[in-house]
């Protein structure tokens with residue numbers, strides 16, 4: 001077919017931020033399906049809760065302090081996360097590096113706390129259906145957390161190499177975006193795991 | 200990038216014709232040789248593999264169906280043992296649903312959607328390659344297990360408690376559950392790719408109301424995949440955990456509940472039907488417009504019906520559980536919603552009929568299959584409305600009536616459009632036409648064979664033949680209808696043999712197709728057949744819903760993209776205004792390595808929980824290899 005050039009796009013940028021860029025929508029997509037996974041797991045929890053006359057089954061509710069400490073850290077982590085975001089938009093490499101290091105450390109700290117949380121669930125996965133669903137949900141979110149922390153650590157290292165080119169700042173903002181989702185996903189799970197058994 | 204570098208880069212407005220084509224081809228080409236084949240990220244290469252692999256599984260699943268029909272052709276046959284029969288119907292159902300029907304639809308989308316929206320590759324091409332490998336490995340895993348006599352034997356929905364360790368102390372249900380994980384990972388990946396491709400990679404000017412209906416259908420399907428499949432992943436994971444580390448999800452003595460399984464399964468399983476059927480409707484719309492020689496009447500109605508069907512499909516799952524003793528009100532509600540979903544499907548059918556009526560239909564093979572689809576699907580819909588009602592369902596549940604019903608909707612709703620689609624798009628994919636004469640034989644054999652095979656099953660069900668029985672006694676009086684059904688199945692199978700013959704012969708010596716043999720209206724026909732690696736030498740600009748009918752001699756295009764590296768145009772979500780010239784990934788071996796590492800992890804973890812420990816590091820390493828910039832120009836912008 002004959003081509004008639006009706007427009008020239010040579011002046012367009014080669015990367016973008018937020019909903020302008022493809023990877024941001026990719027992240028959105030994965031958040032949607034992971035969010036759905038959590039919703040389904042929550043549904044399963046509530047189903048088991050509804051069909052059982054006593055809840056939690058044969059166990060004390062989880063100790064409150066590990067989950068609560070995590071929740072506080074998650075909420076506070078939004079601050080350095082947003083600072084990293086702003087630095088990335090300004091393409092301020094030094095600040096981005098600091099921000100990413102802080103976020104990596106927070107993530108690792110949370111993973112350690114998560115270990116304590118498992119230890120303080122007061123039930124095992126094979127005790128009862130209650131134990132099973134609690135371990136499953138916490139396990140899901142831990143996988144989610146660990147993946148994001150791994151991602152953040154790799155990105156942090158990357159920003160210290162020669163690959164720290166301008167387009168990587170867009171990756172940093174996507175990483176920030178994803179962390180917000182990790183935090184957001186945790187809040188209902190915290191209520192579910194730590195407070196529903198106390199109802 | 201500095202201004203100086205930018206000036207040095209060659210753009211596509213400085214070249215023309217063959218020179219431009221050749222340059223783009225050399226950039227976008229998949230490298231030759233085995234390594235090239237293993238590293239390809241071209242959506243057409245991956246899509247073709249996906250299609251061929253899915254059809255290979257159709258062949259395998261079909262062979263099993265024939266084995267079952269031989270066994271059931273007469274009373275008390277000993278061709279298959281009860282145990283083999285259990286494995287075979289489970290393998291048949293699982294293969295057809297998870298390895299054929301869903302993947303084949305996604306495969307067509309992988310191939311066609313980027314072409315139809317006028318871009319050069321799918322979004323996240325490496326994820327796409329990864330998805331294919333996961334699908335392939337998952338399918339091989341299931342079939343190799345079957346060959347080793349560990350094929351699943353608990354039905355395609357693997358109900359607990361039958362599938363629990365207590366009642367099935369073999370690895371068979373684990374194989375089933377992990378095959379699910381493989382294929383769902385693959386399907387979810389493609390779903391995200393399609394969504395982003397449709398949202399962000401459409402040609403400039405392709406506003407939301409100019410998107411081809413097939414692309415709309417695949418978009419809705421992708422959302423269904425994203426919201427339905429997590430449920431089955433939770434289900435299959437919890438089943439494996441119950442069987443491997445003694446969790447108690449389904450153990451009623453420790454607070455678990457078998458019905459939880461059914462909820463999780465059907466929350467996915469019902470939308471699954473629409474995940475298979477909605478792409479079929481997209482194919483129908485595409486074929487119908489071309490052969491009725493006019494746009495589909497009621498474009499907005501069709502889109503709204505698709506979206507409505509998508510939403511409603513999540514409110515129906517409980518109709519698979521009517522006989523589990525639900526509260527009355529619940530059953531009533533789900534009956535109502537099950538009947539409601541017939542409305543959008545009905546609307547679409549009226550739009551198609553109106554299109555045919557108002558058009559000047561050219562009865563070529565693809566259109567024949569579409570008409571076959573309409574007839575069969577309407578029949579399947581009728582029996583569907585019947586089983587949506589609780590009293591009827593209570594009678595026919597788990598009988599051959601249900602087997603008849605779901606083959607009418609699955610084969611009528613998806614396989615007929617699919618074969619039509621094969622005839623329709625084969626020329627684009629291969630550059631050659633399929634034989635029209637064989638095509639007609641193919642259609643009539645399929646149509647007659649199908650009805651002879653499956654219509655008698657309605658009656659068999661009504662007179663009491665249960666599904667999933669490996670034989671029956673002569674005094675049941677089921678023999679004649681079963682023999683008839685088996686005969687039909689053989690005719691139906693022959694129609695696929697004919698398709699295969701047609702494909703092989705046409706690949707060798709079919710008529711050359713040219714760019715647009717059907718004089719169709721959408722963008723995939725604006726490039727050569729088969730399309731070059733870059734799809735289009737310049738990105739088209741869309742000014743009309745049927746661009747090639749508006750003008751089939753000249754194509755308005757944009758210029759200004761690089762001809763030195765892989766570059767695509769990213770546009771805005773609603774208006775498709777150009778926003779970014781974005782780099783597109785080069786071939787890479789890492790998706791394959793990641794898929795291998797993931798497979799080792801998945802398969803290991805049905806044998807030992809420790810696989811989570813030793814299986815994770817290789818996955819992490821391969822993923823880092825995947826995402827680490829290779830230092831090529833694309834990465835260093």
Ligand code: HEM
Pocket residue numbers: 261264265267268288289291292293295296300353354355356602606609610614652665666667668688691692
């Ligand atoms: C050659 C064409 C086919 C024939 C002759 C055929 C035949 C059969 C028969 C006889 C059964 C019932 C087995 C039993 O309950 O004992 C069955 C089950 C089934 N078929 Fe097909 N089938 C064909 C194609 C397909 C296709 C194309 C699909 C899906 C896209 C499909 C999906 C299923 C499913 C999901 C089951 C249920 C398996 C189970 O009970 O676990 N079939 N088929």
Ligand SMILES: [Cu+2]
Pocket residue numbers: 468469472515516518519
């Ligand atoms: Cu259903």
